[in-house]
Amino acid sequence: MTRFIVTVIISALGTLVTRQALADTRVTVHDFYGPNAERVHDDVVNLLERQSGVTIVSKVQVENTALRLGVDPYSRTGRAALGRELQLSAWMTGVVEKRAGMLKLTLVVFNGEQLIGRTRLLGRTPDRLSAAIKTRLWRKSRPALMRAAASYAANEPAPAGVEASLTAASASETALPAKHLAATDDASSGGGTAEAASPTGTIDELPAPSLVASAANAGGAPASAARDSVSEPDVGETKSNAKRGEAFRGFFGLGSPYRSLAFISPATGSLGDYRLSGAPMVDVNLAFHPTRLFTDDWTSWFGLDVRGQLAIGAPTVDRDNNQFESHYGAYHLGLRARVPIGKQYVSAFSGYAMNRFSVTAKNKEVGSPTPSVDYRMIRSGIGTELALSDSFRLGVDAAWLQFLSVGDIGRWFPRASASGFEVATFATYSLTRGIFARAAVAYQRSVFDFNAQPGDEYSAGGATDEYLAMSLGAGIQL
Secondary structure, eight states, X not given: OHHHHHHHHHHHHHHHHHHHHHHTEEEEEEEEESTTHHHHHHHHHHHHHTSTTEEEOOHHHHHHHHHHHTOOTTSHHHHHHHHHHHTOOEEEEEEEEEETTEEEEEEEEESSSEEEEEEEEEESSHHHHHHHIIIIIHHHHHHHHHHHHHHHHHTOOOOTTHHHHHHHXXXXXXXXXXXXXXXXXXXXXXXXXXXXXXXOEEOSOTTOHHHHHHHHHHOSSOXXXXXXXXXXXXXXXXXXXXXXXXXXXXXXXXXXXXXXXEEESOOSTTOOOEEEOOOOEEEXXXXXXXXXXXXXXXXXXXXXXXXXXXXXXXXXXXTTOOEEEEEEEEEEEEEEEEEEETTEEEEEEEEEEEEEEEEEESSTTSOOSSOOEEEEEEEEEEEEEEESSSSEEEEEEEEEEEEEEEEHHHHHSTTOEEEEEEEEEEEEEESSSSEEEEEEEEEEEEEEEOOOOXXXXXXXXXXXXXXXXXXXXXXXXX
């Protein structure tokens, strides 16, 4: 019992110390270097802004203060002066590299003069690296920020002898390209994802990419210690967590359907073609890949695909001035395998689909000149999504429709057979990390052979039923 009480007290004290250490942590985020560096910089800033007790001092504020004080914000003495003036606890910067199809971020934390720690994250695409920053960076970098805040509060000096060793390393590596980061990292960490490193000393030119690389890897600690700080499964977890940003996608839009039903060689005089030139429509699409919450292996390719469109058509009038109302609804529930190929996707899908279009007369004594339809189908096909930029994607789906039933057409023409296809295209543009705009157009065509025989109540050679649905709206991605 006594041991339990002591454990609880120690845990509570640890929590209080952590909160106190971060209570007044003021951080500035320097420039990042490498591919997608600006986006990574914004991701880091957005993450830190959401943390309790952390205040972001903007780069503009740092530069304006440096101009007022007449100091160089990129020099060691300038950073020391700015740290005192702005009460900065920590400075962050980093390098992004692309190696073997992967983006690798190495982020380093300073307390102005002293290197406090480093963190590494991986992602196959910019989106996955952004998701890794969102889900893992705070846990991995918080210890370094705590040490930076503590050292700032205590104003502790750099460890004896470290400044000279790192200064010498900086002098020999000033002209070294950023790829030095990769070579040193492989030698020291085995390609893993490291936690924050031990304090190592001072550097003069923090933003230079080669020196950021040197600070990120020089460390001053023996190679064995660096290897001990690496957790190889951590890399897999980082890539897995990056997939979490694509586990759920939902879209809500508004648009309009257009329909044209035309009979081929009608022999019955009461048969009439039907056209709907537009009506308000709600369009909803949902996609959920449950295993992407845990992994990015092949099982994460499979997900649920749910779609629905609903519209109430405008009233129409026939040649005898009879008024009719129309109602339209289309639904799909199925599975989709969405396979990543670099930044692109290819997919295959199949599911159960319904397409309903009813035409009813306001006067119940008047019959409709065209049958209502209630298509039940197996909808199967393939698709692709092309990444035209980091924010803009263009997709195309093509589907074959296998009819199970056709509604009133089957009663009007009991020997009717049907076949059909569908082509859809859509474009998405990322507005923020989790919100996107989407425009979509879908065309569906069904062809009927009625196989009419003498004596049938309704007689026609066949019919074509065409739909065009367009929508525009916004969606979320989690």
